[in-house]
Amino acid sequence: MATNNEIEGFGRVSRTAGTLFRYLLLAATLFGLVFVTILLVYVANDAIRPLTADPGWHLTFFLTLVIPTLAAGAYANRRDIAALRTGVFTIGFVVVALMFSGGAAMIFVDIVEPLTWLAFLLALAVPTAVTMAVVSYDHRVSFVAQFVVTVAAFYLSLFGVPGPLGSLAGVSTMVPSLFGFVAGLPFAPAPWLMMAMTFGPPVAYVGSRYVAGDRDRRTHVLVGAGVLAVVLAGGALAPFAGVDPVPGVVVAAVGIAPPLVYAAGTAVNRPTERVGLLVPATVVVGSLVGAVAVDVVGFAGPQSWVDWAFLTSSHSSTAAEAGFYPAIGGSILLMLTVAVLAFPVGIGAAVYLEEYAPNNRFTRIIDVNISNLAGVPSVVYGLLGLGLFVTYLNQPPGTVLLGGATLGLLILPIVIISAREAIRAVPEETRAASYGMGATKWQTVKNVVLPRSFSGILTGTILALGRAIGETAPLIMIGAPNVKYSLPAGLSEAASAMPLQVYAWSSLYAGDDFYQKAVPAGVVVLVAILLAMNSIAIVLRNKYQSTE
Amino acid sequence: MSDNTSEFSADAGDGETADPTADDMVIETDVASATSSSETTTTPDPIIRSRDLDVFYGEEQALDSIDIDIPENRVTAIIGPSGCGKSTFLRCINRMNDRIEACRVEGELSLRGKNVYDPDVDPVALRRRVGMVFQEPNPFPKSIYDNVAYGLEIQDVEGDHDEIVEQSLKRAALWDEVSHQLDSSGLELSGGQQQRLCIARAIAPDPEVLLMDEPASALDPVATSQVEDLIEELAEDYTVVIVTHNMQQAARISDKTAVFLTGGELVEFGDTDQIFENPEHDRVEDYITGKFG
Numbered sequence: 001m002a003t004n005n006e007i008e009g010f011g012r013v014s015r016t017a018g019t020l021f022r023y024l025l026l027a028a029t030l031f032g033l034v035f036v037t038i039l040l041v042y043v044a045n046d047a048i049r050p051l052t053a054d055p056g057w058h059l060t061f062f063l064t065l066v067i068p069t070l071a072a073g074a075y076a077n078r079r080d081i082a083a084l085r086t087g088v089f090t091i092g093f094v095v096v097a098l099m100f101s102g103g104a105a106m107i108f109v110d111i112v113e114p115l116t117w118l119a120f121l122l123a124l125a126v127p128t129a130v131t132m133a134v135v136s137y138d139h140r141v142s143f144v145a146q147f148v149v150t151v152a153a154f155y156l157s158l159f160g161v162p163g164p165l166g167s168l169a170g171v172s173t174m175v176p177s178l179f180g181f182v183a184g185l186p187f188a189p190a191p192w193l194m195m196a197m198t199f200g201p202p203v204a205y206v207g208s209r210y211v212a213g214d215r216d217r218r219t220h221v222l223v224g225a226g227v228l229a230v231v232l233a234g235g236a237l238a239p240f241a242g243v244d245p246v247p248g249v250v251v252a253a254v255g256i257a258p259p260l261v262y263a264a265g266t267a268v269n270r271p272t273e274r275v276g277l278l279v280p281a282t283v284v285v286g287s288l289v290g291a292v293a294v295d296v297v298g299f300a301g302p303q304s305w306v307d308w309a310f311l312t313s314s315h316s317s318t319a320a321e322a323g324f325y326p327a328i329g330g331s332i333l334l335m336l337t338v339a340v341l342a343f344p345v346g347i348g349a350a351v352y353l354e355e356y357a358p359n360n361r362f363t364r365i366i367d368v369n370i371s372n373l374a375g376v377p378s379v380v381y382g383l384l385g386l387g388l389f390v391t392y393l394n395q396p397p398g399t400v401l402l403g404g405a406t407l408g409l410l411i412l413p414i415v416i417i418s419a420r421e422a423i424r425a426v427p428e429e430t431r432a433a434s435y436g437m438g439a440t441k442w443q444t445v446k447n448v449v450l451p452r453s454f455s456g457i458l459t460g461t462i463l464a465l466g467r468a469i470g471e472t473a474p475l476i477m478i479g480a481p482n483v484k485y486s487l488p489a490g491l492s493e494a495a496s497a498m499p500l501q502v503y504a505w506s507s508l509y510a511g512d513d514f515y516q517k518a519v520p521a522g523v524v525v526l527v528a529i530l531l532a533m534n535s536i537a538i539v540l541r542n543k544y545q546s547t548e
Numbered sequence: 549m550s551d552n553t554s555e556f557s558a559d560a561g562d563g564e565t566a567d568p569t570a571d572d573m574v575i576e577t578d579v580a581s582a583t584s585s586s587e588t589t590t591t592p593d594p595i596i597r598s599r600d601l602d603v604f605y606g607e608e609q610a611l612d613s614i615d616i617d618i619p620e621n622r623v624t625a626i627i628g629p630s631g632c633g634k635s636t637f638l639r640c641i642n643r644m645n646d647r648i649e650a651c652r653v654e655g656e657l658s659l660r661g662k663n664v665y666d667p668d669v670d671p672v673a674l675r676r677r678v679g680m681v682f683q684e685p686n687p688f689p690k691s692i693y694d695n696v697a698y699g700l701e702i703q704d705v706e707g708d709h710d711e712i713v714e715q716s717l718k719r720a721a722l723w724d725e726v727s728h729q730l731d732s733s734g735l736e737l738s739g740g741q742q743q744r745l746c747i748a749r750a751i752a753p754d755p756e757v758l759l760m761d762e763p764a765s766a767l768d769p770v771a772t773s774q775v776e777d778l779i780e781e782l783a784e785d786y787t788v789v790i791v792t793h794n795m796q797q798a799a800r801i802s803d804k805t806a807v808f809l810t811g812g813e814l815v816e817f818g819d820t821d822q823i824f825e826n827p828e829h830d831r832v833e834d835y836i837t838g839k840f841g
Contacts, residue, residue, distance in 0.1 A: 359649060427686070429682060429684055429686040430686055430688060430689075432644065432647075432682060432686070433682065433686040433687075433688065433746070433749075434688070434698075435644065435647065435675065436642065436644060436675060436679070436680035436682070436750075437675070437676075437679070437680075437698055437699045437702065437703075437749065437750070437753070438672055438673070438674075438675035438676030438677075438699065438702065438703055438753070439672070439698075439702045440672050440702075443702045447688075447698070447701075447702065448688055451689070451690075452688075452689055
């Protein structure tokens with residue numbers, strides 16, 4: 001035998017079935033991805049219509065934007081792959097930050113008055129400061145006393161004496177709340193200055209901490225002053241660009257300052273990745289040069305349906321003039337409401353189930369049913385919202401609050417499940433360390449478990465919000481209007497949402513025109529916003545995993 | 549530190565541990581005269597005393613009728629093969645076993661004469677007087693300073709926290725290595741440094757007893773010898789109970805040794821020299837000489 005083997009070698013074993021199986025699995029993996037990608041490319045082509053542009057336009061941007069960017073990327077890659085990654089990340093950061101600043105600007109242009117905003121922030125800041133003072137003044141103050149002082153401070157500041165409790169009893173307000181006092185001041189700085197006052201300092205503080213770190217005081221002050229200058233410049237220069245100063249400040253503070261701070265942090269703290277900043281710089285400069293060149297020579301750009309007018313106007317009887325503005329604003333408000341309602345409840349439930357709940361039959365029943373709840377069709381949640389809020393509690397149908405509450409219920413199980421996973425990922429040794437130091441359960445949850453799992457919880461919540469932003473059925477069920485011509489002025493007004501507006505445009509009552517023009521444009525905006533949110537979740541998750 | 553209050557009511561941890569720095573001053577000058585005192589003539593009163601202690605995990609018995617008197621301000625080593633219940637015994641002392649649902653404890657285990665399993669004992673207050681260091685270094689994902697100050701914060705220890713943190717790090721022989729980076733994360737340190745950070749964290753609120761569950765088993769030889777030196781110094785002020793599977797380590801650092809063998813029995817307990825040189829039981833001799841286990 002042995003000699004035989006030496007002569008003939010070991011022979012071959014057939015792998016045909018295995019290879020076939022492997023490629024079938026690959027096909028299964030790519031199946032959905034390919035089809036959705038094809039659809040999105042098709043829709044994006046319909047919406048943006050790149051082929052309607054002058055060939056010269058494409059050529060100009062190819063020369064000023066694409067080639068230099070590729071060259072800068074290749075150069076950065078050759079120096080250090082981490083540098084290229086930083087550069088690409090910066091571009092993504094700029095895009096996402098600008099999108100979010102746009103959303104924030106909408107809120108302050110059409111929904112919240114700057115003075116109201118300032119008054120609200122002050123009315124929150126003062127009692128928060130009081131609370132922190134009480135807590136840190138003396139650990140021996142009894143918990144009940146601390147609690148009473150804290151609640152009283154918030155109540156006084158937000159509602160005054162006797163406030164809503166008094167008006168229930170028919171007593172008129174004797175002492176106005178801090179909120180009412182500030183909001184009613186007869187004199188106030190220019191709205192954009194108020195916005196700069198509220199946005200500038202926090203961004204400057206975070207920015208200087210990020211860039212300067214443990215460096216000397218001078219660097220901190222320089223960075224902080226730089227950020228403040230950017231924010232103020234946003235307000236001061238916006239009129240020259242034909243924009244109101246208020247959105248100018250918001251865009252500068254939310255959309256421009258953070259990426260600049262990130263770039264500065266890279267330049268100062270990570271010398272090896274500094275070269276990567278060439279990539280975003282090339283993109284910005286290339287776009288500007290290309291735009292100027294195209295304008296000078298007179299090449300026409302693409303006849304995109306997604307343009308400034310589409311983003312800033314409301315629905316119209318003709319498809320070409322129809323806009324998405326009220327739907328975007330409605331979706332943003334819905335998201336904020338959902339986040340405020342679902343986040344604390346979901347995390348609370350997750351912490352209870354992971355840290356407090358005893359392991360008994362009752363807990364196991366809850367456990368299984370939360371998973372079941374995540375699978376209940378969204379139209380059923382719509383019915384729940386309709387029955388509970390509209391029929392039973394007599395709320396007007398279709399309001400932001402109602403929609404937010406319904407969508408919040410819809411994503412609550414997803415938030416709970418993902419938050420539980422994040423909490424479970426906190427190592428048992430870390431908990432044991434805390435208990436071993438003589439910490440109570442509450443101290444352990446507050447000081448160790450929640451800080452450690454926070455970014456994981458946030459990731460899951462953002463992904464769940466992404467689910468909520470695309471839901472249509474529950475909103476139809478609760479009677480949200482398909483078409484709205486203005487942003488809702490408050491939480492108790494009816495609001496449309498992006499998927500509803502798209503649905504309305506594609507329905508039988510709208511013409512073919514809408515189907516071919518407005519629908520793809522709306523889908524592109526919806527998907528872009530979703531991707532932006534998911535990208536934040538992914539970045540958070542990667543950061544979270546890398547610090548493990 | 550040595551007051552004999554036997555109540556672990558909920559606020560017990562607050563008052564007594566008021567000023568550990570004063571003690572530390574004495575220690576600093578005292579270290580030179582420290583000797584490993586296995587040949588003590590006067591055995592101090594036991595600080596931890598167990599009588600007829602049984603522990604069950606569900607149906608399975610992990611500890612069988614343990615009687616032991618652990619002396620104060622000495623290093624007591626607990627050795628034995630895997631699964632003999634030595635960690636279980638350690639976790640009875642600060643009631644960390646409470647966190648395991650299936651675990652049931654019977655019999656008496658007293659700290660300074662007070663049975664810690666009495667119904668009026670608050671395990672949280674108990675743990676504030678009995679510090680613990682675990683097998684794997686487990687610093688919190690916080691700064692080095694916040695790690696050491698954690699016990700001070702949650703126990704509302706009075707006094708200058710900066711001072712206590714510095715003293716604790718010095719006593720854990722870590723100060724020189726980290727004094728310039730107190731704000732950086734505890735997780736950035738090496739394994740040996742992390743374990744010394746955990747020791748600093750455990751001694752910062754000045755407990756009476758320090759429990760160590762194989763504290764050097766995840767460390768390299770250099771870090772291990774650093775931690776061992778540290779344990780010998782700590783015994784000047786703390787009662788140290790250390791679980792180890794390393795018999796040389798037990799012989800090197802402990803004054804008293806308890807040998808647990810399979811079945812959760814305490815087979816022999818006595819002065820370390822006597823246990824290693826002239827054990828009374830054949831089973832102990834077999835275990836120590838490596839014939840089994």
